[in-house]
Amino acid sequence: MGALTRRARATIGVAIAAAALAACGGSDADDDGGAVRLTISANAVRDGKNTEEAAWIEDWVIPAFEEEQRAAGVEVDVEFEPSGVDDEQFKTRLALDLQAGSGPDIMTLDGIWVGEFAQAGYLEPLPDTDWDGWAQIPEAVQQLAAYDDQLYGIPWGTDGRVLFYNRELFEEAGLPADDWQPTSWDELLDAAEALSELDDVTPIQLNAGTTMGEATTMQGLLPLLAGAGEAVHGDAGWTGASEGLVAALQLYADVYGGGLGDPVLQQEAQGRDRSFQMFADDEIGILIEGDYFWRSVLNPEGGTAPMADRDETVGWALIPATAPGRGVEGRDFVSMSGGSVRAVNPASEHAELAYELLTFMNSAEAITAAAQESARITAREDVNATVLADDPMLSFIADEVLPLTSFRPPLAEYPQVSMLLQEATGAVAAGDRTPRQAADDYAAGLEEVVAGAG
Numbered sequence: 103m104g105a106l107t108r109r110a111r112a113t114i115g116v117a118i119a120a121a122a123l124a125a126c127g128g129s130d131a132d133d134d135g136g137a138v139r140l141t142i143s144a145n146a147v148r149d150g151k152n153t154e155e156a157a158w159i160e161d162w163v164i165p166a167f168e169e170e171q172r173a174a175g176v177e178v179d180v181e182f183e184p185s186g187v188d189d190e191q192f193k194t195r196l197a198l199d200l201q202a203g204s205g206p207d208i209m210t211l212d213g214i215w216v217g218e219f220a221q222a223g224y225l226e227p228l229p230d231t232d233w234d235g236w237a238q239i240p241e242a243v244q245q246l247a248a249y250d251d252q253l254y255g256i257p258w259g260t261d262g263r264v265l266f267y268n269r270e271l272f273e274e275a276g277l278p279a280d281d282w283q284p285t286s287w288d289e290l291l292d293a294a295e296a297l298s299e300l301d302d303v304t305p306i307q308l309n310a311g312t313t314m315g316e317a318t319t320m321q322g323l324l325p326l327l328a329g330a331g332e333a334v335h336g337d338a339g340w341t342g343a344s345e346g347l348v349a350a351l352q353l354y355a356d357v358y359g360g361g362l363g364d365p366v367l368q369q370e371a372q373g374r375d376r377s378f379q380m381f382a383d384d385e386i387g388i389l390i391e392g393d394y395f396w397r398s399v400l401n402p403e404g405g406t407a408p409m410a411d412r413d414e415t416v417g418w419a420l421i422p423a424t425a426p427g428r429g430v431e432g433r434d435f436v437s438m439s440g441g442s443v444r445a446v447n448p449a450s451e452h453a454e455l456a457y458e459l460l461t462f463m464n465s466a467e468a469i470t471a472a473a474q475e476s477a478r479i480t481a482r483e484d485v486n487a488t489v490l491a492d493d494p495m496l497s498f499i500a501d502e503v504l505p506l507t508s509f510r511p512p513l514a515e516y517p518q519v520s521m522l523l524q525e526a527t528g529a530v531a532a533g534d535r536t537p538r539q540a541a542d543d544y545a546a547g548l549e550e551v552v553a554g555a556g
Contacts, residue, residue: 137177138452140459143196143206147186155210156184158472167462171455178455200224203449207456208463211443213257217249217512226448227252233461238482245509246481247443255445256464257481258472261392262437262503263325265290265419271387272417275300282417285434286425287329287353290388294362297387307377307389308357310368311528312521317374319520320438320510321390323527326350328436328508329423335511340519340552343538343545349424351530351537358531365531375406382407390421392440393479396495418495420502430508437507441481479504515555522547 142159146152164180171178183206185192193215199205201224211219219225236244239257246257269279275296284290294305309322327334332346341347357363367373378399380386389395400409400416409415421436423429429436444463450456462468469480473489479500480486486500510516526544529535535543 137179138455140178140180140208140450140452140456141183141206142180142208142459142463143183143185144210145185145187145189145192146210147184150186152186154475155472156182157475162471163463163468166468167459170462171458176455180459197222197224200447200449205447205449207447207450207452208459209445209447210258211255211445213246213441213443214510214512214516216247216254216443216445218514220249220252220254220512221514224448225254225445227254228256228446229457231457235461235464235466235482238466238484240483240504242507242509243439243441243481243504246439246441247445249512255443256460257441257443258464258469260439260441260479260481260504260507261394262439262479262499262507263321263390263392263421264437264499264503265388265390265421266381266395267293267388267417267419268381268384268386269415269417271297271300271303271384275387279417283419284422286422288425290422291353291356291360291362294357294388295360298362300387302385304364304367304380304386305362305388306357307367307381307386308354308363309374309390309527310354310358310363310365310524310531312524313369313371313528314374315524316520318524318527320440321392322354323350323523324438324508324510325390325421325436326353328430328433328438329421329428331423331428331430333430333508333511334519334523335513335516340515340548342548343541347526347541347544348537351526351540354527354530355537359533363531365533368528368531378407382409384415393496393499397476397478397493416495418498420506433506435506437503439504439507439509515551518551519548522551 144155146156148156159182164182168178168180189212196205196209243257243260244253246260247253247255267282272282273279277293277296284293297303297305309318311318324334327346327350330346330349332341332344334341358365367377370376377386377389381389382400399405399407400412402408402410402412423434423436426434444460446453446456446460466482466484469482469485470489473480473485477489477493477496479496490496490500522544526540529540530537
């Protein structure tokens with residue numbers, strides 16, 4: 103067994119022991135030769151967490167799949183195992199089941215868990231098939247379900263990060279209100295400088311520090327690192343105090359040291375939520391966020407910071423590289439995405455039928471049905487073209503962002519690395535460390551993380 107596998111098993115094993123959760127059973131067939139039993143598990147429950155997903159599985163997936171199989175002469179009884187707990191608790195319970203050789207036949211995972219589960223032997227690569235759905239999932243999005251150049255599941259939902267901006271404030275500042283698209287970090291800073299001339303307006307919100315949590319890493323540091331031409335993890339391992347990291351941290355210094363952002367806001371317990379409300383109240387000019395900000399925060403109908411004139415006032419643009427062609431893989435623009443993956447349990451007693459259920463759940467018809475209640479970006483281009491047709495912002499993410507996006511490395515050490523990056527951005531935003539000093543501090547912490555995982 104290799105060192106990576108030992109590390110992953112140890113990481114998940116510690117969480118399992120701490121949780122002291124009991125394993126649940128997997129699939130089986132009726133002893134009398136009756137219907138084959140398959141189970142689906144997701145961290146979703148009716149009238150609770152991810153209620154739409156739970157309702158879709160129970161009301162659409164299960165009856166439709168059972169009917170399709172019955173027509174083919176196969177009797178199958180599909181059951182849904184709902185859950186509505188903290189994501190880490192769900193992950194731990196699922197890992198315990200898989201370690202025991204049980205668990206559901208089909209499981210929904212956060213994409214960031216795929217590598218960790220694969221390292222531990224809890225997932226196996228998908229069989230080589232000619233499933234037609236892959237042609238509808240961009241290669242960049244397929245990476246959400248990949249580890250070590252192999253696919254372990256099928257992505258079904260994703261997102262993307264962009265620059266949101268206030269058109270009214272841009273017009274007041276003499277900036278292009280309808281078609282703003284910076285092509286470099288200098289142009290981004292130039293726009294922030296123009297916005298700084300307006301009273302009671304924070305030019306730019308760039309998440310920094312540990313209080314913002316993973317939002318700092320995903321909406322801040324990682325897109326900037328990609329814009330500087332680097333990934334946080336590559337063939338050579340974890341990226342240390344590189345020139346790209348220093349450049350990314352320098353942008354933090356330019357924003358917060360230059361009075362273009364509010365460093366105190368980054369330290370407040372509810373700072374991210376307050377930044378959302380400030381944007382909705384026309385008090386922030388530019389904010390870097392995912393499409394969640396558009397569909398769930400600013401949404402005039404039920405958003406957490408509803409903006410009545412959202413559709414008229416809010417603009418969006420791609421995140422530029424430091425300069426054209428300087429981004430990761432020579433890109434002009436960059437983004438970061440997350441999302442969910444569905445996978446088959448390698449211990450399933452009916453793996454072939456479970457794989458049929460997996461592809462059925464990710465078919466165009468199924469994903470379209472899932473997106474009917476609340477439009478969101480799916481992994482499939484054909485579905486997005488239909489369900490997002492009336493939403494220009496979400497269509498922009500699907501059409502322009504997903505082909506160029508990047509994903510977090512699905513490795514067990516990532517949460518610790520993310521925390522170190524958050525600390526580095528916070529130190530620079532507060533003016534406590536220079537970009538180079540913060541990068542060196544990060545690299546020192548990274549050495550400890552890697553050594554501890556060895």
